[in-house]
């Protein structure tokens with residue numbers, strides 16, 4: 763790690779949560795970094811040692827900083843473009859028809875303060891996004907969320923997915939959530955490996971519950987208890 767500083771950023775709303783645990787965990791550093799778009803931002807905590815390894819790769823992969831921030835409505839076209847590539851080409855989503863702009867806007871509107879949508883930006887270009895969604899509408903599930911992470915297919919293996927997932931985990935803790943669930947198609951080795959790196963554990967597998975591209979698909983469920 764260069765000079766003990768991680769050169770990517772989070773918003774101030776989750777800094778205080780990270781700061782409360784700064785004394786209790788090794789490998790956590792936090793500092794106020796600089797202002798981007800009038801938002802004070804700060805470098806952040808590292809969730810696990812495995813995550814630390816992944817996160818350390820990120821700043822070296824781009825000449826500019828990767829900024830992780832809350833999404834705004836003007837990001838939704840980029841969010842949808844990134845996602846629809848996988849609708850057409852991958853089993854990582856079981857959606858078979860492209861997400862429309864209208865449905866994406868509706869989805870975004872349903873993500874309130876407890877269920878953030880974030881984007882990763884490099885040189886003002888959105889290269890990935892992540893979200894925490896309500897896991898189940900029944901009220902006793904209210905502190906359980908399901909996460910999504912999608913990185914533009916031309917930006918893989920540069921640490922963006924790790925930055926997004928780390929950010930979501932930190933936010934989930936800060937928001938008082940207790941568990942994160944990831945439902946992942948069993949063929950998606952990259953996604954399984956990414957979640958494993960952040961401490962998610964496999965809790966189950968449903969066999970042949972999806973059918974896409976002419977074949978039956980299994981879904982693996984991973985969980986991180988916060």
Ligand SMILES: CC(C)(COP(=O)(O)OP(=O)(O)OC[C@H]1O[C@@H](n2cnc3c(N)ncnc32)[C@H](O)[C@@H]1OP(=O)(O)O)[C@@H](O)C(=O)NCCC(=O)NCCS
Nearest residue numbers: 854910911912913918919920921922923924952953955956
């Ligand atoms: C899964 C995904 C988000 C990973 O994003 P990424 O930016 O490439 O991830 P990172 O560069 O941070 O990689 C972190 C680690 O994940 C694992 N990983 C990532 N891509 C991998 C691949 N193709 N094969 C195996 N492991 C992989 C590795 O352990 C990697 O660390 P390493 O590069 O040091 O070996 C990305 O591949 C993606 O958007 N896939 C399609 C959407 C998807 O499956 N989303 C998850 C469902 S919610």
